[in-house]
Amino acid sequence: MRRRISLVLTLAAWLLATGSQWDLAQTFAWGRMFATYARTMSVTEAVRRTFDGEMCVICEAVQDARQQQDTAGVPGEGSRLSGKVVFVSAPGALVFAAVTRCVGLAPAVARPRSADRSAPPSPPPRALA
Numbered sequence: 001m002r003r004r005i006s007l008v009l010t011l012a013a014w015l016l017a018t019g020s021q022w023d024l025a026q027t028f029a030w031g032r033m034f035a036t037y038a039r040t041m042s043v044t045e046a047v048r049r050t051f052d053g054e055m056c057v058i059c060e061a062v063q064d065a066r067q068q069q070d071t072a073g074v075p076g077e078g079s080r081l082s083g084k085v086v087f088v089s090a091p092g093a094l095v096f097a098a099v100t101r102c103v104g105l106a107p108a109v110a111r112p113r114s115a116d117r118s119a120p121p122s123p124p125p126r127a128l129a
Contacts, residue, residue, distance in 0.1 A: 019069055022062050029058035 015021070033056055037046035055063070 019066065022066050022069075025058060026062045029056055029062065032056070032058070 030050055034046050034050045037049050041049070
């Protein structure tokens with residue numbers, strides 16, 4: 001359950017970081033426009049009017065929000081972050097490990113773990129009364 005929650009939260013964070021909430025809002029706006037037009041027009045005319053470029057209030061809000069999001073991530077000319085970002089890290093100690101035994105590579109040598117165990121008792125033990 002904990003893993004599932006962490007995956008859902010990671011997916012939600014990724015979708016919000018990429019601006020997918022604006023795609024969802026735009027889809028809602030198109031659906032609302034289509035439903036409004038389809039009440040009084042044919043379906044083909046409603047689809048044409050929905051996507052002809054006329055913007056509703058929600059479409060304008062989505063466009064403004066996308067522009068703000070795009071310009072917010074770009075640093076300005078005089079900003080301190082206009083150059084390269086360099087991460088410096090001290091080198092760690094190198095550790096070499098020697099492999100002394102590779103289990104499972106040679107099928108003739110590998111034995112199942114249950115080979116050393118004794119067989120279970122024939123009649124199962126009865127519960128103490």
